[in-house]
Amino acid sequence: MASRSGDEGGGSGELREMRFLTVAEVAQIMRVSKMTVYRLVHSGELPAVRVGRSFRVPEQAVHRYIRDSYSGTA
Known part of the structure; x- marks a missing residue:
């Protein structure tokens, strides 16, 4: 069996470390409905594949969206 430690596909390590979430998982993290997540995806506000x-x-796109949307109170 071949080892997976090498860069077999010639792609970047960044893609290999990328984690993808389902719409349901995103909705749970953001505490919104799945329909809200679909709206964000279709509007282009939240990138998706x-x-x-x-x-x-x-996953990083979800965290980025939350961070960029956050409006703290001082």
Whole structure:
């Protein structure tokens, strides 16, 4: 069996470390409905990849969206 420690595909290590979440997982993290997540994806506010008939959202994109949307009170 071949070792997976090398860069077999010639791609970047960044893609290999990327974690994708389902719409339901994103909704749970953000504490919103799945429909809200779908709206964010369709509007382009939240990047996503289509896999078959479903979407996968990069975990870092969710954290970035929350961070950039946060309006703290001073």
